[in-house]
Amino acid sequence: MTGDLVVQFLAQGAQMTFVLLIAPLAVGIVRRVKARLMRRQGPPLLQAYFDLAKLLRKESVIAETASWLFRSAPYLIFALTWVAAALVPSFASGLMFNWAADVVALVALLGAARALLALAGMDVGTSFGGIGSSREMMIATLAEPAMMLIVLTLAIAAGTTRLAGVADFFIAEPFAVRVSLALSLIALIIVALAENARIPVDNPATHLELTMVHEAMVLEYSGRHLALIEAASHLKLVLYISLLICLFAPFGMAPANAGVAGWAIGLAAWSVKLLIGAALLGVWEISIAKMRVFRLPDFVGIAFVFGFLAILLAFLTRGVLA
Amino acid sequence: MPGLYASGAALGALAATALLATLVRGGALALVYPLCAVAAIVLGAVDLHVLLTGAEATAQLPIGLPTVGLHLRLDALSAFFGIVINGGVLAASVYGMGFDRAKELTPRVEPLFPLFAAAMNLVLIADDAYAFLFSWELMSLASWALVVARHTDPESRRAAHVYLVMAAIGTMALLFAFGGLAGPAGGYAFDTIRAHPPGPAVAALVLAAALVGCGSKGGLVPLHAWLPLAHPAAPSHVSALMSGVMTKVAIYGFVRIAFDLLGPPAWWWALPPIILGALTAVLGLLYAVLDRDLKRVLAYSTIENVGVIFVALGLALAFRANGQHEAAAVAMAAALLHVLNHSWFKSLLFLGAGAVLHATGRRDLDGLGGLIHRMPRTAVFFLVGALAASALPPLNGFVSEWLLFQAVIAAPALPQAALHFASPAIGAMLALAAALAAACFVRVYGTAFLGRPRSVEANQAHDVPLVQQIAMGGLALLCILGGLLGSLLAMALAPILVDLVGAALPPAGSGPTVFALIAFDPARSVYDAPVIAFFVAIASLTTVLVVHRLSARRTRRGPAWDCGFPDPSPATQYTASSFAQPLRRVYGTAAFAARETVVMPPPGDTRPARFSVVLVDHVWQALYAAPGRAVLGLSERLNTLQFLSIRRYLVLMFAALVILLAIAAVTT
Amino acid sequence: MNQAYEISHLLAGAMLVTSFALLYQERIAAVLNAFAAQSITLALAVAWAAWSDHRPDLFITALIALTLKGIIIPLALRRTVERLGIHREVEKVVGVGVALLVGLALTGLAQALVVKVASGTPSHAREALALALAIVLLGFLMMIVRRNAVTQIVGFMSMENGLILAATGARGMPLVVEVSVAFSVLIALFVFAVFVFRIRERFDTIDIEALDRMRGDRR
């Protein structure tokens, strides 16, 4: 039993490290794909790693008005996001964290990271930090109800809120309640775009003051703190992509207590899916323009509507009404 | 039984303290808060003992309502709420010890504080309608006097007036509720009521009345408008009691009536609490996120939490009516745990607000800022409270939210179409409320404690006395522990859950770890706060180590970057109002018909441009201002009857006589 | 017996007629005359009851009615009217016609009420009751459709005539005499009060409307 526990622990640790390591690559792929499609050379695939290393080596300048919260936030944000990423079944569904928390807790963990980031943005006391924080929180108020509806749909379909459980269910019967799944897939993609500050909600590449959201909050960060924040956002991207994968394309995922072999297969499958997902994101991002901040309710509203439709259809297909 | 004696003694001590405090003056009054603290400890200990051992105690005294007598009963439910209340009282008393008796207006507060505490405890152990309403009204009365403590301020007088009138309306509703329960025969003792629960028609009326009565005390929309006036008007430690604790007494009243006295529920009973609760949750936070007064924001957030609790109670009713006892247990556990958690973090936040008020003399967020440097300890405690109030893990606020979401997720399994179609809407509204709560408290903390001071007072602030820090620190600790060990608290609720909804949560240990909080069964939903917290801690520690190993540890302090044009004036910071702007744009127009107007002077004119926002509180307009005007208008019209001539009065008399005679003539 | 009842019935009817006469009058002097007539009729009725029912004590009541209300008070009021220089016209709220119609309606109401009375009570008692009730109501009506104090006092007194009539009509009712005395005192107080107000020079007229200036809560 204890041996088993050790194996579990190691597997979990391996997953965490792997997620951490692959995250910048995913970002690199997104950037690369965008550049290519824009007929540009684009940065090397590993650019994200170089950036992080560079930032780590640089000294970090901290505003006089900053408090301890400003300095400790990056570490906490990074840790929270990392643990959250570890909660999502990536290549195997039976890892120990999958027993520790369900999707509601996952969303809440990300919420905690977001709140810390917003607070850090206000700590220095500049106008831009405030802009970023207020808009970030506003976007969150739009995204979370949609997320809740998606969770509800999945729970109706799979009868559990544990991601691993949901994944197992969909591996078992891949074609349950298709329509509502399709709808909630769209909804979840929109939510993911909003949460990761991607186009059209936010442009990770821009530093044009009035359109910034995420970048505005981290404006005062530099050096290792900035590196941690960047790494955290990379992790978040991977997290959402693998969330989409595990919910809507779980095939190939290793079931609970599968051996090392099973894990290897699952790992390969997951990495491929992840990279494809990143590429698709790149394609999407060049094919659409950034929206005005106050158009966002309409955009994220789509996610809400689809989420709601998904539930109603789920009622029908599950015959709750009968 | 000894339990009741002990609490009786403690209550007597409180009453005696109140009486003495009215009679004596001067330094002796300094003893009031210590005495209250001791009494609270005794009462809390008794409650804890009863809750853990299930040693239910009853007593009957030949006083109170004639021929019925005074019935007292301390069962698990009362004991649980007793713990909530006395925890709050203890914290508030400890905080009160730190007052500078020269400055604060203690003579108007100290006699009533113990009375308030005693009345709230009395409500819980009352076991007949008369004793219940007696102590309920006493509670309102004491808190009214505390609200109006700063009596020279017309605002607090107005607040007190609105408050007590609303309290009277609520009491009328409860009178009706108990009238319906007791029936024409007047069986006012709860045992009698339990023995003969009312028929369905009466039960519906009673439920409505109870919802009005307890809802008005708890701040359920649309009966909430008094709360943001009254709670902030009181001295801060009293605000903590009113917001953190007294609202829970209202919840207790509803639980006692709806789950205990009213007999087996019909499924549709669930709808009013669920719908009103969800509305309350969202609306309360929309108010909160747009308001600029620190204490009022907290009061609005109380409204939101009461709404959340009512949603949970409604769900529990629905599940119970459909015999889905496990789900009912989840919902009920969510409600009760949220009662406990909210009492902790809201008391903490109000005490923190009191500390800010004491240090700066200001409550307006736009006048504060940078307090994290001036009052470091308070800042830490307030941060804990704020994060807990935003329902973020691993703090206690999230535990109950998590359970509630599990209950909502189970709602689609309910057979009634109305309920399972409501479930997604409820879930979305609760999620919106949670997100808004996060926004609200980021806003509050960011403007009050972070950034740069926006006023001289904020710049010269200093931390509060140690004893007050202890009060806040204790509550902060509870918020953290409650977040980590929520599962154990849920276990302690088991007897109540079995009493009220016929099932309890799965026992601890059936999950992966002992501390795992489990809804339904481990395979379905698990939240293991300690494990997560543990891993977050490890992760952050490793990060710190690794980063410090890899990185150049050089750190330089410099001016803020601010995109290259930093402005030294703190006026350039984001204020609470500007933080609220996006949310106001998105939600305000719908909820409050928010309108923004910019007056731009013509070119060459040196006047500054003026920006103004207009918010309309429809509820206040429709349900408070309009009736008030109607009463006054009608009274003015009727007042002409005071100035008639004697002959006209004779005409009235004659008319009355002739009308009655005519009636007698036609009736056979 | 039967004839006794006829006579008392006749007298009561006469009193009712005088009540209508009170409402009909245009001038205060005439009102006072009508009232005197009513009081004298009452005295006769009471006396007759005293004789026919063999209740000598009622003669006192009759005497009071005759002297006080039949003679003294009318004269006193007349002197008051002259002394105070009140204009001689009755100040009406509603016209004579309306007043009479209302009076008729009230009489009808009185009849309707008494008809419902169970037959257990002897018929003559019911008749007397009906008439007395009508007189009382008419007196009350007089108080509210006529404006100045003298006419109102008259209204009150005719009301009280109705009461005495009913009391004597109620066979064997004790205390009638005492009560009639008490009422006389009351009326005396009334008239006295009017004089007092005049003498104190507090109100330049005894028209009760004038008292409005003193009403509370105005200031």
Place this chain on the structure above:
Amino acid sequence: MIHAYQLVVLVPYAAALILVAFPGYRVGAIGNVLASAVTFGAGLWLMVGDGQVGEYVIVDEFNIVFIAINTLVGFTTALFSASYIGHEIETGRLSPLYVRFYHAMFQAMMGSMNVALVANNIGVMWVGLELATLITVVMVGLYRTPQAIEAAWKYFILASVGISLAFFGTILIYLAGQPALGEGAPAMTWSLLQAAAAQMDPGILDLAFIFLLIGYGTKVGLAPLHAWLPDAHAEGPTPISAVLSGLLLNVALYALLRFKMLVAGQPQALDPGPIMIVMGLVSLIFAAFMLYQRRDIKRFFAYSSIEHMGLIVFAFGMGGPLANFAGLLHMAMHSLTKSGIFFAVGHIAQAKGTQRFAEITGLSVTHPRLAVAFALAVLAIAGLPPFGVFTSEFLILTTTFAREPWLALLPAFGLLVGFGALLMRLQGTIFGEPVGPAHRVDASSVPMVLHLLLVFAAGIFLPPALVAWFQRAAELLG
């Protein structure tokens, strides 16, 4: 062998005669207090002794409580006025001669009310009640200010009309009783009428009850017959306001209830319940609204008395053991509380030298203890615990809702409207910055405190004996 009831009646009258003879208001005040004390003692004696039913006297479970309250409040009011009236002489509002008559009339009034209470003959009861009324008329006019005269005159006229109607009603009762009890005194004797109620002529009984309702209702102060009440309270001396609200209204209501018993005893008669409910509600709601426009503190509480009388009449209109019990309890509590309030008002008027709300503010700063007492009294009358009024209102509203849920909304509405006004005025008087003069108060606060304590005790615990009396009376009321 002298009986307690004789004392209750004779002592006051004797005292009245003596007091007229005594010059010097101090002696008079002391004599007044002594006489009232003796009467109170007699009242207590009456309570411990067993009932009395004679040709002219009746002492049963129903009126014993009223006699006790009457004598008690009479005593406390005498105490209060003894310490109060001196101030009136210093300020020159009253001359010693008037005070002398005041004391005599006070005793005469108490005696007359006691006569009305112990009378077993409806005629005698009528005489007693009207005598008390006329005496109060004179006392209301005591200050001889234009307002006082006007109030007295209005009171006088309306009361006299009421007297006449009530007498007509009395005659009708006699006629109704005749078929059962024959001619003569028996048909006017309570105990016999009560016994023979079932055989009484229902038609005449209806008529009688209507006239009595209007006649005695005028004294109870039911709207629209209330017009005399506010001015009489406002313009008379404060002790008289206390007695008016505390006692006279009760005695009139007592008479009314006696007749309701008769009507209730005759099943064929029309049900007085609905009529009383309607009149009670009209008075309650009307008075509640009138409270808002009052600027004079005494007139304000006079309207509050109308409000509570309305509630009481409503309760008796509802009928049934619980509602009747509550009604009786509310009568008792109201008279104690309201007279207590008028004592406090007297203190306030002395402290601020005015009765106008606008000039009474910040009492809690200038006169803390008085402010606390006043606040407690007002909150008590507003129906808040821990006072007895809360008990009675609790019973009235709960039982009404249990029987007629929708009807219960009306009294609740009236009470809430009234509550708003009471609270507004309470906060206005005791809170805020004090303005105007702040004199020392030399009137004794013992009566006020005593009443408060009694009402408080009643809210916590009612003696079983009292409860038993109330229950018996409630049964009689049907």
